[in-house]
Amino acid sequence: MSDILVTENIVGDGMTALRKAFDVVFEPDLHEVPQELLKVISQFKALVVRNQTQVDGALVAAADHLRVIGRAGVGLDNLDLAAVSKAGIVVAYTPDQNSVSVAELALALMLGLARNICPADASTKSGDWLRHEFTGGELFNKTCGVIGMGRIGFLTAMRARAFGMDILVHDAFVHRDAAAVTQVCGQMVDMEELFARSDYISCHLPATEKTQQSLGYEMFSKMKTTAYFINTSRGQVVCEDGLIRALTERKLAGAALDVRQVEPPGRDQLTEMPNVILTPHIGAFTREAQVRVVQSVCQDVASVLIGEAACNYANFSRPNRK
Numbered sequence: 001m002s003d004i005l006v007t008e009n010i011v012g013d014g015m016t017a018l019r020k021a022f023d024v025v026f027e028p029d030l031h032e033v034p035q036e037l038l039k040v041i042s043q044f045k046a047l048v049v050r051n052q053t054q055v056d057g058a059l060v061a062a063a064d065h066l067r068v069i070g071r072a073g074v075g076l077d078n079l080d081l082a083a084v085s086k087a088g089i090v091v092a093y094t095p096d097q098n099s100v101s102v103a104e105l106a107l108a109l110m111l112g113l114a115r116n117i118c119p120a121d122a123s124t125k126s127g128d129w130l131r132h133e134f135t136g137g138e139l140f141n142k143t144c145g146v147i148g149m150g151r152i153g154f155l156t157a158m159r160a161r162a163f164g165m166d167i168l169v170h171d172a173f174v175h176r177d178a179a180a181v182t183q184v185c186g187q188m189v190d191m192e193e194l195f196a197r198s199d200y201i202s203c204h205l206p207a208t209e210k211t212q213q214s215l216g217y218e219m220f221s222k223m224k225t226t227a228y229f230i231n232t233s234r235g236q237v238v239c240e241d242g243l244i245r246a247l248t249e250r251k252l253a254g255a256a257l258d259v260r261q262v263e264p265p266g267r268d269q270l271t272e273m274p275n276v277i278l279t280p281h282i283g284a285f286t287r288e289a290q291v292r293v294v295q296s297v298c299q300d301v302a303s304v305l306i307g308e309a310a311c312n313y314a315n316f317s318r319p320n321r322k
């Protein structure tokens with residue numbers, strides 16, 4: 001019987017401290033072979049993952065001694081939370097530790113699209129000096145539509161506001177007078193109106209049964225032909241075929257995707273589009289956020305293992321199982 005199994009690349013001071021105090025088995029590639037993980041999971045009291053390890057009902061059923069799962073990140077779509085909770089296992093996660101980094105990436109992508117930074121960089125490095133061809137636009141006085149006004153949506157709206165943008169918000173669970181909305185002088189609108197009126201749309205939806213492929217051709221074709229779509233949340237919320245069709249038909253000016261339906265996605269039509277920026281799910285990947293994420297999740301895993309409560313938990317702070 002061992003203490004902790006780590007199935008993804010999670011390193012840093014927080015992990016070093018955990019390794020000093022507990023017996024930690026570090027298998028950063030084990031998420032790629034779920035059948036092997038299934039065989040060994042019963043030997044551990046804690047499992048530490050990012051978003052690649054699929055914690056499904058079968059894994060939970062085999063995890064006889066598991067007391068805590070540390071999720072180094074905020075999205076919980078790789079965990080069957082109902083099954084984990086039913087088994088009495090704590091899910092410790094990091095709801096706020098990487099929000100600023102993701103919001104900053106959303107703004108970086110907006111600016112990248114507005115100022116043609118990626119194509120201008122490629123062209124200039126190839127020896128050209130095409131100033132007029134890369135005339136861009138300002139964010140100032142434009143409208144930013146924020147889909148999903150959780151922590152990251154709010155921080156993105158704050159930053160967009162600092163650039164002098166008007167804010168539209170769509171969120172099925174947030175009241176139009178909620179502090180997050182009024183603080184950014186946001187106007188709450190339905191999804192259709194947000195797509196029709198925004199110059200930049202920043203998506204911050206979690207992947208759930210309801211949001212799955214919820215943004216498709218029908219929505220993208222409502223956009224201004226000068227507008228851009230940015231997704232730093234989850235690729236599963238977008239129907240990529242619909243987005244590709246809308247881009248091909250020039251229903252919108254371009255897009256930036258940090259997240260994809262399937263990751264890694266391989267080459268496809270999006271790869272070939274000069275008005276599309278693609279990044280490999282790096283929203284949370286800043287040095288600062290990773291220090292906070294690893295520190296927080298490792299501390300919470302340690303707390304649960306010594307019988308104390310987790311600070312950041314998605315179900316309950318102490319295990320219900322004996």
Ligand code: MLT
Pocket residue numbers: 050051072073074075076098233283284
């Ligand atoms: C998150 O959910 O925290 C980020 O998308 C990064 C990750 O999934 O690990």
